[in-house]
Each structure stands twice: as C-alpha cells, then as structure tokens.
Amino acid sequence: xxxxxxxxxxxxxAPIIFSSPTHGEQLxxxxxxxxxxxxxxxxxxxxxxxxxxxxxxxxxPAHDDASPSLSxxxxxxxxxxxCWSGCEQSKVFNALLSxxxxxxxxxxxxxxxxxxxxxxxxxxxxxxxFDYCDEMGNLLFQVGRIGDGxxxxxxxxxxxxxxxxxxDLTDVRRVLWLLPEVKQANVVIxxxxxxxxxxxxxxxxSAGHYGKxxxxxxxxxxxxxxxxxxxxxxxxxxxxxLPDNDETGHKHAQIVCASICASRVAASIKQIxxxxxxxxxxxxxxxGTVDELLNLIAVGLEWEAENLPSLETDFVPxxxxxxxxxxxxxxxxxxxxxxxAMVPEPFRDWIWDCAExxxxxxxxxxxxx
Numbered sequence: 001x002x003x004x005x006x007x008x009x010x011x012x013x014a015p016i017i018f019s020s021p022t023h024g025e026q027l028x029x030x031x032x033x034x035x036x037x038x039x040x041x042x043x044x045x046x047x048x049x050x051x052x053x054x055x056x057x058x059x060x061p062a063h064d065d066a067s068p069s070l071s072x073x074x075x076x077x078x079x080x081x082x083c084w085s086g087c088e089q090s091k092v093f094n095a096l097l098s099x100x101x102x103x104x105x106x107x108x109x110x111x112x113x114x115x116x117x118x119x120x121x122x123x124x125x126x127x128x129x130f131d132y133c134d135e136m137g138n139l140l141f142q143v144g145r146i147g148d149g150x151x152x153x154x155x156x157x158x159x160x161x162x163x164x165x166x167x168d169l170t171d172v173r174r175v176l177w178l179l180p181e182v183k184q185a186n187v188v189i190x191x192x193x194x195x196x197x198x199x200x201x202x203x204x205x206s207a208g209h210y211g212k213x214x215x216x217x218x219x220x221x222x223x224x225x226x227x228x229x230x231x232x233x234x235x236x237x238x239x240x241x242l243p244d245n246d247e248t249g250h251k252h253a254q255i256v257c258a259s260i261c262a263s264r265v266a267a268s269i270k271q272i273x274x275x276x277x278x279x280x281x282x283x284x285x286x287x288g289t290v291d292e293l294l295n296l297i298a299v300g301l302e303w304e305a306e307n308l309p310s311l312e313t314d315f316v317p318x319x320x321x322x323x324x325x326x327x328x329x330x331x332x333x334x335x336x337x338x339x340x341a342m343v344p345e346p347f348r349d350w351i352w353d354c355a356e357x358x359x360x361x362x363x364x365x366x367x368x369x
C-alpha cells in the first residue's frame with residue numbers, strides 16, 4: 001500500500017508523509033508516527049482504564065470518547081488505527097496530526113514512561129480554562145482550550161473528589177456555561193463556544209446590560225450537539241441563538257431553536273444571523289455594537305411551534321410531531337372456520353382439545369408455522 005493513500009477497508013495507515021484528505025496539502029513529520037506515540041497521546045490519567053492495557057483500545061481524539069473505542073496496532077513500522085464508534089478516518093487523522101497535537105506527539109514516547117501523569121498530551125497549565133458549575137456555583141467539570149479556529153484543541157475534565165482530576169465526563173451532569181448567571185437573567189443569548197460568549201459578555205458589561213442579559217454556550221460545541229436537559233435552564237426567558245456563519249453553525253442553530261421551542265419552556269425563541277459576518281465567524285469577529293445586536297433581536301421573528309414540522313428531518317428527527325395512527329379503511333377479509341375434514345383423523349381430537357384448553361382457534365394448532 002502506498003504511504004500517501006488511505007486504505008478503503010480496515011485500519012487506516014498513519015504515514016509520515018501523506019496527502020491530507022481535508023486540505024489536500026502534504027504534511028511532514030519528523031520521525032515515524034508509531035503505535036507508542038499514538039497510545040501515549042490517547043491515554044487518560046486513570047491507570048485502570050482499558051487504554052493502558054498493552055493491546056487495549058485508547059480514547060479516540062476525534063470525539064468525546066469516555067469509553068475507549070480507538071484500536072491501535074503496527075504494520076511495517078507504521079501506526080494503524082480505527083475508531084469503532086464510527087469516526088471518519090480523515091477526522092482521526094486531523095485530530096492526531098494537527099499542529100497542536102504534533103507538538104505533543106514529539107514528546108509522547110517520553111510521557112508514556114509516567115502513566116500517572118495528568119493527561120500528558122494536553123498542556124492544562126497553559127490552556128484557557130472554563131468552569132461549568134451547577135446552580136449553586138459548585139464545579140461540575142472544566143473545559144480546556146488551546147489554539148484557535150481549525151487548529152484548536154479542546155479537552156474536558158472533572159474533579160475526582162480527591163483534589164485531583166478525572167479526564168472523562170461519564171455520568172457527569174451537563175449544564176450550560178455560566179449557569180448561575182443564566183438562571184438570574186431575563187434574556188439569554190446562545191453562542192457557539194466560550195470565546196464568542198466571553199467577547200459578547202464583555203461587551204454587554206461595558207454597555208451596562210450584563211446580568212439582565214447573559215450569553216452562554218454548551219460544552220463540546222456543535223460537535224456534541226444540544227441536549228434536551230439544557231432547556232429547563234431557560235424557563236421563562238427570552239432566548240436568542242447566534243450561529244457561526246457556516247453550514248454547521250446554521251444547522252446547529254435550527255436544532256437548538258427547535259428543541260427549545262418544542263419544550264415550550266422559554267418565553268420566546270429567536271435565531272439571529274448577524275449581517276456582514278465573515279465566513280465561519282462569530283460575534284467576536286462581527287464588529288457590530290451591543291446596541292446594534294439588541295436592535296436585531298428586538299425586530300427578529302420568533303420561532304413558533306408550527307415551524308417544527310417544516311424542518312429538515314435529518315436535523316431534528318425526534319422533534320417532529322407525526323400524525324396519530326388511523327384505522328385501516330379496508331378491513332381484513334373474514335377467515336372461514338376450519339373444516340374438520342382437513343385435519344388428519346389421528347390428530348383431530350387432540351387439536352380440538354388443546355385449542356379448548358388454551359382458548360385459541362383450532363386452525364392455529366392445525367398447521368405448522
């Protein structure tokens with residue numbers, strides 16, 4: 001198999017020089033990308049996790065992988081891997097070989113010698129950290145971010161109850177960011193990502209609106225999707241969704257609006273597409289003022305429950321109200337009673353006796369299924 005192509009079946013080869021399936025440009029690595037390096041990068045801090053077994057699966061870097069699903073092996077000196085949760089090979093490649101991750105991979109072999117190290121492939125000390133708390137301000141989990149745009153790397157962790165951290169969110173309650181402030185606000189603006197939220201909240205504070213109006217987001221971005229449990233936090237509030245200016249952002253905004261609208265908890269729900277926003281941009285790149293944004297929200301059209309059936313079904317398949325089942329117009333034809341002569345005489349009395357005992361028509365016992 002040529003080193004610059006992806007296999008069509010089985011595991012995907014991670015070559016040293018390959019044609020990026022996403023960008024079509026040639027990327028170069030210094031030294032081979034080995035199974036040991038991939039395993040070190042994709043292991044969590046829990047030494048009892050399957051990811052620390054010699055041939056066990058590791059955590060896939062392309063999705064929120066609480067239970068290891070990435071198999072890794074070696075062939076011809078190259079690392080081979082496959083995500084059994086269904087991630088596309090190109091996404092796994094990009095996650096492993098992004099510029100941020102390449103720096104981590106260069107020291108991954110050394111990091112593996114210390115299995116107790118805290119998430120060695122992610123520099124939590126220098127990462128931007130965002131605390132997700134419950135209504136009382138108690139920390140539930142934390143999101144860490146390094147880099148920007150397509151080169152950003154995001155990780156999540158939660159307190160382990162022993163003044164340390166666990167690097168998965170299994171069984172952790174998911175909440176909106178800044179939930180205590182969200183509960184106190186009258187207007188809630190939902191953005192994509194903590195960067196856009198921070199930019200908007202600073203602008204709201206400068207304009208004297210912060211508190212009554214609050215921006216928020218959910219962990220994981222559009223890739224993790226909107227959870228129905230978020231809706232309860234928006235009860236009685238006027239909600240506005242500000243999508244990023246790309247296809248994924250607009251699709252995600254439809255899902256969020258439809259979910260909130262279907263729950264019927266919010267006072268109102270609007271989707272505002274910021275005019276003049278650059279491609280893939282968000283509020284931080286918009287350049288408009290808070291007052292301009294509030295004017296757009298004021299004149300924006302509200303979502304109505306009647307809009308739900310018109311949405312594309314692949315966006316919100318669980319939110320569409322299907323019609324109630326109707327009775328068949330043409331009833332089934334009547335089934336004539338079983339003619340006794342059709343049953344062989346040696347079985348006749350036995351069949352009728354069994355039918356009477358179990359209260360079923362004799363025909364059900366007369367013919368094999």
